[in-house]
Amino acid sequence: MIRALLGGTFDPPHLAHLALAEAAYRQLGVSVVEFIPTGTPWWKPSPPPTDAHHRLEMVRRATEGVSYFTVNDCETRREGPSYMADTLETFPSRDEIFLVVGSDAAQGLRSWMRWEEVVRRARLAVALRPGTDPADVELAVGRPPEWLDFPPMAISSREVRQRIRTGRSIRSLVPGGVWEYIAENRLYAPTDGL
Numbered sequence: 001m002i003r004a005l006l007g008g009t010f011d012p013p014h015l016a017h018l019a020l021a022e023a024a025y026r027q028l029g030v031s032v033v034e035f036i037p038t039g040t041p042w043w044k045p046s047p048p049p050t051d052a053h054h055r056l057e058m059v060r061r062a063t064e065g066v067s068y069f070t071v072n073d074c075e076t077r078r079e080g081p082s083y084m085a086d087t088l089e090t091f092p093s094r095d096e097i098f099l100v101v102g103s104d105a106a107q108g109l110r111s112w113m114r115w116e117e118v119v120r121r122a123r124l125a126v127a128l129r130p131g132t133d134p135a136d137v138e139l140a141v142g143r144p145p146e147w148l149d150f151p152p153m154a155i156s157s158r159e160v161r162q163r164i165r166t167g168r169s170i171r172s173l174v175p176g177g178v179w180e181y182i183a184e185n186r187l188y189a190p191t192d193g194l
Contacts, residue, residue, distance in 0.1 A: 003091070004028055004098040004125060007036040007075070007084060011049045012182060013062040014160055014174045016153040018069075020127055023150045024100045025068050028125055033100070034072045035059045042081035042113060050187055052076040061177030085114035088121040097122040098146065103132035109140050119143075128152070164188040 004024040010017065013035075021033045037055045049055065056076050063069035074090050075082040084099065091097060099122040106126045109115050124145035126137060130152055138144050160170050165188060171179055182188065 001032070001092075001094075002028070002030045002096040002098075004030045004033045004100050005036055005072075005087075005122070006033060006100045007087070008038060009041060009049045009157065010035070010037045010055050010059050010062075011157050012055070012058050012160055012174060012178055012187070014155050014157060014178075016155040018062060018175065019153060020100060020148070020150060021063075021069060023127070023148050024098065024125055027148055028098050028146065030068075030098060032068050032070050034070050035063055036072045036074065036087060037076055038082045039075040039078050040081050042083055054181075054185060054187060058178045058181050061181055062175045064177055083113045085112070085117040085121075088118060098125040099123070100125045100127070100148070102127050102129045103134070103137050104129050106137045106145060107132050107140050161188045 006017070006021050006024065008017070021035070024030065025033050037052065037059050038049070039052050041049065053076070056071070056073055060071050063071055074087055078086070088097065099118065101124060103126050106124055109119070112118060119142060124141055125148055126145040127148045127150040128134065134147070155173050160173050163170050163173070164182065174182070
């Protein structure tokens with residue numbers, strides 16, 4: 001099987017995540033795009049991410065109805081910090097894997113735990129983001145990645161959370177099921193502006 005993996009905290013998942021997954025599906029010739037929400041990030045984000053069960057459910061709702069999108073909960077079930085090298089070991093060795101990342105993440109690849117194992121097991125599929133140089137990405141990765149034709153989208157999970165906290169609408173930034181889940185569970189309160 002040829003699969004693309006899209007990992008992250010997804011706190012919350014938004015339309016740019018879905019657009020990137022769609023680009024990966026259309027351009028890489030994969031059978032499936034697997035969303036893999038991080039369980040406990042190995043880095044120390046501040047503030048800490050929303051509980052994993054909420055993020056997992058939001059990803060499930062975001063990907064509903066797309067037959068070639070699946071949700072893999074292996075990192076949310078794993079004890080301790082989440083490392084992509086460990087996640088890649090869960091797939092059959094015969095599977096061809098593309099790891100879909102933004103160019104900013106690819107540029108920082110060498111800071112990942114066991115990054116050499118990651119690039120041996122998976123081919124990187126990279127979406128160029130403003131402020132990163134493709135040559136720097138290729139240097140960090142150690143070989144040319146698969147460049148995705150993906151126009152930058154000015155949506156981030158941080159922006160979505162900030163909009164909610166300041167009472168502004170997020171309706172046009174996240175799928176309807178995610179918007180409803182955030183409102184139902186009062187995530188990132190206040191929710192008056194949802």
